[in-house]
Amino acid sequence: MVLSESGLDFEFAVGTDGIKFDDAAFYRRQFSKITYAKGVDFVVSDRHRIYFIEVKNCLGHETENRWRIAPDNTKRGTAVTAANRTLVQGRESLDQEVADKITMTLACLAGASTFGELTKDRLKTYARENFRSLSNKEIFVILHLEGNFESKSRSKAMIMKGLQDSLRSKLRWLNCRVSVVDSNTCRAYKVLRS
Numbered sequence: 001m002v003l004s005e006s007g008l009d010f011e012f013a014v015g016t017d018g019i020k021f022d023d024a025a026f027y028r029r030q031f032s033k034i035t036y037a038k039g040v041d042f043v044v045s046d047r048h049r050i051y052f053i054e055v056k057n058c059l060g061h062e063t064e065n066r067w068r069i070a071p072d073n074t075k076r077g078t079a080v081t082a083a084n085r086t087l088v089q090g091r092e093s094l095d096q097e098v099a100d101k102i103t104m105t106l107a108c109l110a111g112a113s114t115f116g117e118l119t120k121d122r123l124k125t126y127a128r129e130n131f132r133s134l135s136n137k138e139i140f141v142i143l144h145l146e147g148n149f150e151s152k153s154r155s156k157a158m159i160m161k162g163l164q165d166s167l168r169s170k171l172r173w174l175n176c177r178v179s180v181v182d183s184n185t186c187r188a189y190k191v192l193r194s
Contacts, residue, residue, distance in 0.1 A: 002192065005041045006057035008146065009192040017126070018051075021105060024123035027180030032106040039105045040098075044189075045130050051126075051140045051188055052105060054098045060149030069149050069159050070164035071095045095163050098143050099170035106174075139176035142189075143167065146182055154183070 001010055001012045012018060021027060022039045031037055042053040058065045061135060067075040092100070110178045112127035130137075145165065150156045164180040183191035 001044075003042050003044075005055040006146075008055060008057055008144075010042070010053075010055075010144075011190040011192055012188075013042055013046070016044050016046045017129075019044055019122060019126045021108075021123070024111050024121070024126075026121050026123040026127075030081055031111065033106075036100075037108075038097075038101045038106055040101045043105065043109070043126070045137065048137060049140060050130060050134065050137045051142060052059075052102055053142045053144060053188075054101055055144045056094060056146070058149075062147045062149055066149065068092075068094045068097075068156065069145075069163060071162055076153055078164075081189070094143060094145070095166040095170060098141070098167055100154055102141055102171060102174070139174065139180045140188065141167070141171060141174075141176050141190060142186070143180045144182065144186060160185075 001016055001018055003012070003018055005020070017167070020041065021043045022041060027039055030038070040052045040054045042055075044053065046049045048190050056065075056068075068091075069075075070093055073096060076091070076093065086136040091097075108123075109127045110192040112121075112124045113131040115121075115124045115128075145160060147165070148156070149159050160180040160182070162177055167180070179186075181187075
């Protein structure tokens with residue numbers, strides 16, 4: 001199975017089932033009517049695991065996204081020029097954004113799973129098949145971050161670890177494993193090069 005997001009193609013193992021979550025009809029038509037509704041890019045599962053995956057492809061746009069890699073919005077007001085500051089008002093660092101998206105995605109799946117068999121909506125079907133069995137699956141939260149963010153004082157691995165630790169702290173309420181990866185470090189799927 002191959003799913004695409006932000007100019008990247010992700011290939012998942014045979015036997016997995018997945019959905020491009022934020023493009024699903026139920027999410028777009030019903031759930032997105034909630035103020036500040038958001039969701040992850042993919043939800044992918046197999047018999048034993050479920051993956052919530054958010055993709056951020058910042059290649060070529062690292063400068064304008066540098067503030068987003070600092071946990072807890074610590075660089076939101078300082079990592080951009082005054083002219084661009086209005087663009088980041090109301091936006092969040094990646095750790096906060098992904099934590100919010102996980103929370104909202106789970107809420108959306110809970111709602112979608114309550115609908116009966118009369119619908120052919122893919123998200124509703126996926127939610128019925130997977131959400132109710134969530135307690136029997138290992139849960140993975142993955143932020144897939146592409147971009148050359150290293151600096152003289154911090155390597156990309158350090159940056160990814162900082163985001164991962166902060167995201168893990170924000171998701172303590174959920175029994176899950178948290179990873180921040182890129183195309184060189186991911187293990188749950190392959191990133192196909194065009």
